[in-house]
Amino acid sequence: MIVGALSAWVVASLLGPAIFHVHLLRSGTSDPGVVQHTEEAFATASAYSLGGALFAALVTSAVVSVLVTRRIARQLGQVRHASGRIAAGDYTVQVPSVGMGAELDDLASAFNTMAAELARVEQTRTRLLSDLAHEMRTPVATLEGYLEGIQDGVVGADEETMTVLLHQVSRLARLAQDISLVTTAEEGRLSMHRRPVRVDELVGTAVRQASGQYAAAGIDLTAEVPGAAVGAVVEVDQDRIGQVLTNLLDNALRHTSPGGRVVVRATRDAESVRLQVADTGEGIAKEHLGHVFERFYRADSARDRAHGGSGIGLAIARSISRAHGGEVTVSSAGHGQGTTFTVELPLMVPAARRQR
Ligand SMILES: Nc1ncnc2c1ncn2[C@@H]1O[C@H](COP(=O)(O)OP(=O)(O)O)[C@@H](O)[C@H]1O
Ligand SMILES: [Mg+2]
Structure with a gap:
């Protein structure tokens, strides 16, 4: 705003008096007293009107700038607040767009997409862990039951029991193997001998x-x-x-x-x-x-x-x-x-x- 006002002032004071002077002489006035007085009148009128105009421009642009900056800051503040909530583990946040142009709307929608994707990943992760726990529970419980039975002498450590125990152990081993296979493949680290x-x-x-x-x-x-x-x-x-x-x-x-x-x-x-x-x-x-x-x-x-x-x-x-x-x-x-x-x-x- 200050740079704008200064350059307007410099340009006006360089051009205005020179143009006025040329026109005054062309009008045929030759009395030096009249010329001097008229030019002084022009200088004063210019100074007041230009000064008033620049002041008004400064005030209105200051007001508009404050309003615009506040809206941009509000949007950025919302993004900052939402990032904080995401960092704290809350993926349901959404940043509303405030209609301040395509860039800020894009920022808001990109942010919301990111939050939704994180929510999906987190949900998958939670479900995988609970499924995995569920999968392991049955064989582990069976093993525990049989081993306690053997320890208490209620169940004999005969071949039939051993078959059950081995079956449960191999079920667990296969589970671990399968999971590691899927994970390796999804990460693109599966060793392959293609021919x-x-x-x-x-x-x-x-x-x-x-x-x-x-x-x-x-x-x-x-x-x-x-x-x-x-x-x-x-x-x-x-x-x-x-x-x-x-x-x-x-x-x-x-x-x-x-x-x-x-x-x-x-x-x-x-x-x-x-x-x-x-x-x-x-x-x-x-x-x-x-x-x-x-x-x-x-x-x-x-x-x-x-x-x-x-x-x-x-x-x-x-x-x-x-x-x-x-x-x-x-x-x-x-x-x-x-x-x-x-x-x-x-x-x-x-x-x-x-x-x-
Ligand atoms: N040929 C099929 N006919 C009917 N349902 C099937 C068939 N193949 C797979 N499914 C269904 O898809 C599910 C997932 O299969 P899969 O990943 O091989 O797991 P699992 O065989 O250990 O149950 C199965 O539990 C079953 O419900
Ligand atoms: Mg199957």
Whole structure:
């Protein structure tokens, strides 16, 4: 404001008198007394009006500046206050926008997005911990019960007891292994030995490994690899993709009744290969479809707990598929309609074609 006023004053006092002087002489006045008096009158009039105008400008711009600064400060104060609440662990804060231009509105909305994302992460973290505790409780309680029984002499340390104890211990060990696998894969630290593998080989191995269990359960298991897909090659870690298929086949077995049918299918298009595991089992209701890949998620927890699954199988399948640049998806027409899981992997382009 001061710089503006000073430059206005300097410019006006340099230009005004000179222009006035020229015009005065052109009007034909030659009496030096008149000229001097008229110029003095101009100087006084200019000084008063310019001084008054500059003062008024100073006052109004000061008032406007204070108002604008206050609104900006209020918005920044809200952001500062909200950061404090977030630092204290309250993720529900929202910063309202005060309509002070796009930059501040952007700041407010970026801040709100950040708070919402932090809230989501925190919620996932809490749920994971409580699910994990829940998962560990049953085996640990069983172990404790049996060991106390042995100590008190109520339970004999015979082979049957040992089998139960070993089973619970291996359940805990598998839980730890599964969790560390998912975590490693999600952090992108999964060690992989990728090499070209034919899809018919992948499908064949998985089906062969599962066939014993399927036969025992009375469920028909078949592999379907149409001619077009037979020679298709994907560059994968064979063991890990094998584990994905094993997890899917394991689920299909568990959720299909005797007399049902499970098909492992491979198809290909120009860029990718699809491995499908389709069953004629109990299906998955719509409300669960979006969640089955989450860690510890079970569509029917009461029954599945008895089956020993901890709800990590599909999370593992997803993170391994993603680590290969692929994806796994699920579809089911609903309860009793069967389920199809699809693993999509990028097709390996032969070196010759890549060069061309
Ligand atoms: N083929 C299937 N048919 C019906 N439901 C399934 C099938 N595969 C998975 N699900 C549902 O998805 C849930 C998560 O599967 P998963 O992550 O493998 O955990 P788990 O097998 O340990 O229960 C299962 O509990 C089940 O409710
Ligand atoms: Mg499973």
